[in-house]
Amino acid sequence: MAENDVVKQLCAELAHAAAELAPDAPMAIDLELPEPEEDN
Amino acid sequence: MTLEEATAALADRRVSSVELTRACLERIDKRNPELNAFITVIADEAIRFAGEMDRELADSGPRGPLHGIPIAHKDNVFTHEGKTTSGSKIFADFEPSVDAEIVARLEQAGAVLVGKTNMHELAYGITSLNPHYGPVRNPHDPARIAGGSSGGSAVAVADEMCFAATGTDTGGSLRIPASFCGVVGFKPTYGLVGREGIQPLAFTLDHAGPLARTVRDAATMLAAMSGREFEVEPSLAGRIVGLPENFFFDDVDPDVSHAVKHAAEVCIRLGAHIEHVVVPDMERLNVVSRTITLAEAAAVFEPWADRRADIGEDVLALLDQGRALPATAYVNAQRLRKELIANLRGLLETVDFLLTPATPTPAPLIAEAADIRVATTRFVRGFNVIGFPAVAMPCGSTAGLPIGMQLVGGPWRDADLLGAAAALEDELAL
Numbered sequence: 001m002a003e004n005d006v007v008k009q010l011c012a013e014l015a016h017a018a019a020e021l022a023p024d025a026p027m028a029i030d031l032e033l034p035e036p037e038e039d040n
Numbered sequence: 041m042t043l044e045e046a047t048a049a050l051a052d053r054r055v056s057s058v059e060l061t062r063a064c065l066e067r068i069d070k071r072n073p074e075l076n077a078f079i080t081v082i083a084d085e086a087i088r089f090a091g092e093m094d095r096e097l098a099d100s101g102p103r104g105p106l107h108g109i110p111i112a113h114k115d116n117v118f119t120h121e122g123k124t125t126s127g128s129k130i131f132a133d134f135e136p137s138v139d140a141e142i143v144a145r146l147e148q149a150g151a152v153l154v155g156k157t158n159m160h161e162l163a164y165g166i167t168s169l170n171p172h173y174g175p176v177r178n179p180h181d182p183a184r185i186a187g188g189s190s191g192g193s194a195v196a197v198a199d200e201m202c203f204a205a206t207g208t209d210t211g212g213s214l215r216i217p218a219s220f221c222g223v224v225g226f227k228p229t230y231g232l233v234g235r236e237g238i239q240p241l242a243f244t245l246d247h248a249g250p251l252a253r254t255v256r257d258a259a260t261m262l263a264a265m266s267g268r269e270f271e272v273e274p275s276l277a278g279r280i281v282g283l284p285e286n287f288f289f290d291d292v293d294p295d296v297s298h299a300v301k302h303a304a305e306v307c308i309r310l311g312a313h314i315e316h317v318v319v320p321d322m323e324r325l326n327v328v329s330r331t332i333t334l335a336e337a338a339a340v341f342e343p344w345a346d347r348r349a350d351i352g353e354d355v356l357a358l359l360d361q362g363r364a365l366p367a368t369a370y371v372n373a374q375r376l377r378k379e380l381i382a383n384l385r386g387l388l389e390t391v392d393f394l395l396t397p398a399t400p401t402p403a404p405l406i407a408e409a410a411d412i413r414v415a416t417t418r419f420v421r422g423f424n425v426i427g428f429p430a431v432a433m434p435c436g437s438t439a440g441l442p443i444g445m446q447l448v449g450g451p452w453r454d455a456d457l458l459g460a461a462a463a464l465e466d467e468l469a470l
Contacts, residue, residue, distance in 0.1 A: 007334075010365070014327050027374045
């Protein structure tokens with residue numbers, strides 16, 4: 001199968017898998033921001 | 041001899057580290073020309089360091105259970121000793137100036153590095169039929185694949201060229217070769233083992249872990265690699281083991297299916313309760329895994345995108361697919377991932393472990409190993425998406441080939457999982 005056909009098929013499978021994904025579902029990324037140091 | 045037995049023999053002065061190391065190097069000399077498990081053998085430095093460990097043992101006792109034990113690292117793990125090729129022509133002459141975190145930890149624990157193991161190119165595949173460094177062959181039948189991408193590490197351990205080895209696992213790359221070669225491959229909880237100084241493939245799916253001949257040996261390696269202590273209590277008494285009713289026994293070799301279900305009966309003998317469960321979302325997890333891997337790998341290797349002639353055909357096709365993938369697909373896969381993690385976490389709150397086949401078949405013939413990636417990874421890669429710990433270990437054999445099962449635990453329950461696996465290993469007594 002050509003590269004683009006593989007990608008098209010995967011995108012279709014993903015669209016099906018994500019069909020019920022909530023519109024406000026966040027992305028699973030941890031920004032790892034350090035917590036502020038406590039004031040002395 | 042297992043790692044645990046070697047540790048005891050060293051402690052009793054029945055053997056020295058130099059003797060163990062020489063035995064491993066002799067085994068590599070004898071077997072590596074056929075099996076091709078190693079890209080680089082580090083003989084002189086291994087003997088020197090083993091001698092240092094012997095002197096230290098005599099002077100001040102052992103650093104721990106890995107003191108003087110010969111091991112190997114997968115060749116995508118940076119070592120200041122020798123080259124780190126990642127199984128790639130692009131990195132053929134790469135000599136890292138520093139060790140990976142796990143290399144430093146294992147050296148600090150006294151482990152002796154005998155060499156760097158062969159692997160699927162860039163860790164992006166499951167056959168370890170490497171176009172640049174030659175195919176890794178299965179020690180149970182050299183006409184068959186070893187699995188991958190940590191194929192050389194699994195073969196080196198299975199064929200007694202070293203006592204344990206490191207590997208990486210983005211979509212089953214520790215567990216698939218463990219299954220095909222008849223050893224233990226442990227993918228820890230995401231984040232338990234540091235990945236600093238390991239060539240990435242897909243940042244948010246990559247894990248590092250050990251390959252060993254027994255569960256206890258894998259636990260010893262994991263403790264050193266993670267810098268944590270693990271109390272491994274071999275027991276399944278009172279535990280609930282989930283045996284999937286869906287997905288995991290579809291299109292599976294009958295001998296594999298039989299062996300895994302026999303292991304479930306052994307769990308009952310050990311005092312566990314078997315709960316028949318429906319595992320949600322496995323097809324969706326696999327789609328998410330394939331999407332994220334394509335996108336992240338394409339991004340990782342973008343700086344070398346113009347080196348097309350130096351990349352094998354199968355890996356190049358995947359990198360091209362990754363570059364052609366819309367950004368929206370990657371974003372939505374990551375969004376869906378969060379939902380799927382919550383669903384699987386829910387299941388792992390009702391059972392302690394899931395018991396599944398590790399691979400749908402024993403090791404395929406090299407001649408029949410084209411286009412098996414998606415089918416061979418389908419029971420393992422979903423657990424990289426959710427990050428839960430999973431171990432592949434032998435549960436039987438068919439026609440002289442090992443059969444591997446997979447035991448999955450809840451997040452950060454790696455020690456529990458090792459304890460359950462150790463109990464099963466003892467009772468199966470293969």
